[in-house]
Amino acid sequence: MTESIDRVLVVGGGTAGWLSAAILARSFNSHLPGAVKVTLVESPDIPILGVGEGTWPTIRATLKKIGVDESEFMKECDATFKQGSEFVNWMATDDYTTHRYFHPLSAVFHSAYDFSLAPYWLSGSANDLPYDIAVASQTAICKMGLAPKKITTPAYEAIQNYSYHLNANKFAAFLTRHCVEKLGVEHLVANVTDVELDEAGFIRAVNTDNHTIESISADFFVDCTGGRSILLGGALGVPWKKIDDVIFNDTALAMQVPYQTSDAPIATHTIATAHDAGWTWDIGLSNRRGVGYVYSSQHTTDEKAEETLRRYVGESADQLEARKIKLNLGYRTQFWKSNCLALGMSAAFIEPLEASAIFLIDAGATMLAAQFPRTKNEIAFVEKQYNKTFSLRWNKTLDFIKLHYCITNRRDTEFWVDNCREETIPDSLKEKLSFWKKHPPGKYEFDNAFEPFVLDSYLFVLYGMNFETDIKSIKAVYDRHAEARKRFEEVTKLTQFLSRELPKQRELVEKVYQYGFPAI
Incomplete structure (x- = not known):
């Protein structure tokens, strides 16, 4: 058990595999002699799921760390700026008007951890403005279609916090080139046919159908094989726990929708519109929109779901294909066992609301790199720490996603009625x-350093x-009304200033593709 861990094998490609490989290889300096080596093997026959087009702001720090040029990445991956999400019709209204609210990526102008404006907004000190407008400028910026920065803003820096919308297939291909050419990752192409274990129950090697690399041995393995989970779920037998009693949306239809004109506006946020049995996502890339319907197969049929999606898209949907994707919602009862860690859909999957998938891959690979065991006798401690941390992150993510469904006043279909039933709400959220x-x-309800959704996120959804x-x-208790009013006024003034200073989303994206950002 004192033998050193010098070789890591990532099994599976896509965003999960290649992002994990990039983070590990950069952290290990795998391109240098004597460093931990990272190899990735992926199947030539299994297509990338390719619909994870939303990210979190943490991806900016990760891309910068692994040496990616922001402008090059955006151009190669059709990427645009994401400043948050707009939720449409998640509440019923008395006059049947459209209900909307935003969950922006920028925290409130003065973070709620330091001085929460929420109680003063509840007391009426914000002149009846909606919560998301009163406490943050970014909602108004999104409504105006403005970008989060200027072309003169250095790469990865922000005026308003942002992440990206991106083409997931192109992102995986971009990371492949970057990992192989700049980070020293070895790339193998083969189907894994079976997994070899040693006497202690550790993985020794994987066997493949490629006669030139029939067996690939390593000291540590990262399972990025998606829902099949060949290593952690298959070889090591870690069970999968379903969550379909809490989250009902188990199917998605995805569609790629061209813009009607080359100069059509690009939304600077994800648009999530609620329907009878689920919700549609609408994501603006540089050359198209990614649109899809996530729904519960227990509450509607595939035919009705496709009608809903095509009705949302409009006449242009008549010539477009809708791709059906079954979603296996749940998580492994362990994320790490022995010398194997699962990331992506091998580890856990929740529906795409709030775009947590890529964040959890990023966070998981980053934690693995930071605490990477260099000998086998170090594994037990790090395994325990990792499983504890990611159990917390997963349960917190589950709570936050369920929040969107269980506090609605919609009762127009069984889908919404069932989502609000007490027995479907986790006790921690109740x-x-x-x-x-x-x-x-x-802040005392959000006291863990690894909270995936922070206080500000909850406030935007609750009061939205x-x-x-x-x-x-x-x-x-709340006697700082003058200070609160001053801060509400500062938000309004900042909004007015930014509305004059920031360019339109398409204008900035096209400049980035043509000229690039200045280097820091």
Whole structure:
């Protein structure tokens, strides 16, 4: 057990495999003699799922760390800027008008951890502005179709916080080239046919159908084989726990929608529109929109779901193909076992609301790299730490996604009725919601460094969906009304300033593709 760990094999490509390989190889300096070596083997026969087109702002730091040029990445991957999500019709209205709210990526102008504006907004100090407009400039910036920065802003720096919308297939191909050419990753192409274990139950090697590389041995393995989970689920027998009693959306239809004109505006946020049995995503890339419908097969038929999607897209959908994707919602009861760690859909999968998939891959590979065991006798400790951390991250993600469904007032279909049933809501979320009926959410409910969704995110969703918090009994606690009003005014002034300074999304994207950002 004291033997050193010098070779890592990532099994599976796509975003999960290649992003993991990039993070590990860069952290290990795999291109240097004597460093831990990273190899990736991927099947030539299994297509990339290719619909994970949304990211979190953390991806900027990761791309910068692995040495990616932001402008080159954006151009190669049809990428645009994402500043948040707009939620449409997730609430019913008395007059049947469209209900909308935003979850922007920028935290409130003054973070809620330092001085929460929520109780003062609840007290009426924001002149009846919606919460997302009152506390952050980014909602208005999104509504105006403005970008989060200028062409003169250095690469990866931001005026308003941002991530990206991207073409997932092109992103995987881009990372492949970058890993092989610049980070020292060895790339093999073969189908894994079986997995060899040693006497202690550790993986020794994988066998393939490629006669030139029939067996690939390594000291540590990263399972990125998607829902098949050949290593962690198959060879090591780690069970899969379903979550379909909490999250119902188990099927997606995806469509690539061309712009009607070459100068059509590009949305600077994901648009998530609720329907009878699920919701549609609408993501603007540089050359097309990625549109899809995520729905519950228990609450509608595939035929009705496709009608819903085509109706949302409009007449242009008549000539377009809708690709059906079955979603296996759940997670492994362990994310790491012995000398194998699973990332991506091999480890866990929740529906794409709030685009957590790539973030969890990024976070998982980053934690593995930071605590990477160099001998086998170090594995047990790091395995325990990792499983503890990612169990927390997963459960917190599950709570936050469910929040969007269980606080709605929609009761127009069985889908929405079922989503609000008490028995479908995790106890951890029910406890918080009960407390928040009399207390605005505060930093002590978000005290873990590995919270995937922070206080500000909860506030945007709760008060975007008109969650009722009665603060009468604790109103005297909040006595900084003058300061709060000043900060609300600062948000308004910043919004006015940025509306004059920031370019339109398409204008900036086209300049980035042509000229690039200045280097830092």
